[in-house]
Amino acid sequence: MEVRKVLLNEDEMPRQWYNILADIKMNPPLGPDGKPIKPEDLAPVFPMNLIEQEVSSERWIDIPEDVLNVLSIWRPAPLVRAISLEKALNTPARIYFKNEGLSPPGSHKPNTAVPQAYYNKVFGIKRLTTETGAGQWGSALSFACCQYGIECKIYMVRISFDQKPYRKSLMSVWGGNCVASPSTETKAGRDILEKDPDTPGSLGIAISEAIEEAVADESGQTRYSLGSVLNHVMLHQTIIGLEAKKQMEKIGEYPDIVIGCAGGGSNFAGIAYPYIYDKINGKEVAIYPVEPTACPTLTQAQFAYDHGDSAKYTPLLPMHSLGHTFVPAPIHAGGLRYHGMAPTVSQLAAEGLIESKAVNQVAAYDAGILMARTEGIVPAPETNHALACVVDEAKKAKEEGKEKVILFCFSGHGLIDLAAYDRYFAGELKDYVLTQDEKRRFETCLEDHPRPQMLKSC
Numbered sequence: 001m002e003v004r005k006v007l008l009n010e011d012e013m014p015r016q017w018y019n020i021l022a023d024i025k026m027n028p029p030l031g032p033d034g035k036p037i038k039p040e041d042l043a044p045v046f047p048m049n050l051i052e053q054e055v056s057s058e059r060w061i062d063i064p065e066d067v068l069n070v071l072s073i074w075r076p077a078p079l080v081r082a083i084s085l086e087k088a089l090n091t092p093a094r095i096y097f098k099n100e101g102l103s104p105p106g107s108h109k110p111n112t113a114v115p116q117a118y119y120n121k122v123f124g125i126k127r128l129t130t131e132t133g134a135g136q137w138g139s140a141l142s143f144a145c146c147q148y149g150i151e152c153k154i155y156m157v158r159i160s161f162d163q164k165p166y167r168k169s170l171m172s173v174w175g176g177n178c179v180a181s182p183s184t185e186t187k188a189g190r191d192i193l194e195k196d197p198d199t200p201g202s203l204g205i206a207i208s209e210a211i212e213e214a215v216a217d218e219s220g221q222t223r224y225s226l227g228s229v230l231n232h233v234m235l236h237q238t239i240i241g242l243e244a245k246k247q248m249e250k251i252g253e254y255p256d257i258v259i260g261c262a263g264g265g266s267n268f269a270g271i272a273y274p275y276i277y278d279k280i281n282g283k284e285v286a287i288y289p290v291e292p293t294a295c296p297t298l299t300q301a302q303f304a305y306d307h308g309d310s311a312k313y314t315p316l317l318p319m320h321s322l323g324h325t326f327v328p329a330p331i332h333a334g335g336l337r338y339h340g341m342a343p344t345v346s347q348l349a350a351e352g353l354i355e356s357k358a359v360n361q362v363a364a365y366d367a368g369i370l371m372a373r374t375e376g377i378v379p380a381p382e383t384n385h386a387l388a389c390v391v392d393e394a395k396k397a398k399e400e401g402k403e404k405v406i407l408f409c410f411s412g413h414g415l416i417d418l419a420a421y422d423r424y425f426a427g428e429l430k431d432y433v434l435t436q437d438e439k440r441r442f443e444t445c446l447e448d449h450p451r452p453q454m455l456k457s458c
């Protein structure tokens, strides 16, 4: 029997996260005056202990024992060799994936929700606000807040709130309070509703609402939490790649190619950053973030300074952005429908350390169905984008007759996204590409924003 799963014991779980800020140089976030913001400026939004992580340049940061205890509910996550998928593709490539779909909410997101809830709790915070698209982040944060006994309020993008009831149910199961965004509870929400009462909403709008509510609490006991994009989120997700490295070492493998789908960039960073550390230190490894053609932040948008939300409450972040006013086409991979990209992922892309790919929706589902019919597990719509790239690379390896080793992040399962699979079988899913009109709009939106610099850090 060939080895299918490589497992770690609980005592082999990594004890530290890897912080890429120790190894690359970054452009600073800018305040409304165009000057770099100071850590204290973020204090109304995040607890100070997380702000310290956000700006830290320590290479290794200890994972608190309390966090390891909760992560051990489902971690270490198995590394799986996709033997049946390899056979179906008749490829000489060996394909491995980290299965992040085994967490209670079914994705990689609790890897950061748990430490974020923990650090807020330690700082004395009683209540977190956040936004969610398809509901993965809202359910992950509800789960994490429930573990530490804090309240969780979630603004869910209207169109998903109406179309995807089950993650809303999950949030309720874990005690979260979910409302549709835009809502009448905030000024940001009311302003949008006044202009466009039937808007489907967007992540950018929902973020504005969640920040506004956190900052407005005069008791000082509410903070905001973000599920992707920020440095500390990327940091927490590196447990994925650090585990993968240990697991591959056990079987004497090292990847030629590392792949992850990229919405805000966190599961990609999680699997890739520990390998980027190797790459900076001379190893040869190709690293691909994969995004949808409907929201092609890395492959089409400019590297500019932009806001993370539509009401411009956030500082200007140095990132690839389709513009803070961008409302992406309604593809089913809700987690990939964000106008921006993590600043660290953006900087690495701009400097050529990673090579960005975009795939269309139908090709993504084709790959997802192949995965389900070979390996058995049903991937999330977001994960399907990574899979489409994996399938491409496995086919390329076959053409070239090369025994490539491919590692990808299986960011989540799709059991709550089955309606999207029904639509795929009904032939209702469409491919979307950015129109000239949309391109012009984001170029105009970013026109007078400053540009980040190439820092030749890597």
Ligand SMILES: *Cc1c(COP(=O)(O)O)cnc(C)c1O
Residues within 6 Å of the ligand: 107, 108, 109, 136, 137, 227, 228, 229, 261, 262, 263, 264, 265, 266, 267, 268, 335, 336, 380, 382, 383, 411, 412, 413
């Ligand atoms: C949220 C989500 C993503 C996209 O978010 P990233 O921050 O880019 O990782 C990808 N896959 C799944 C399953 C998700 O829930």
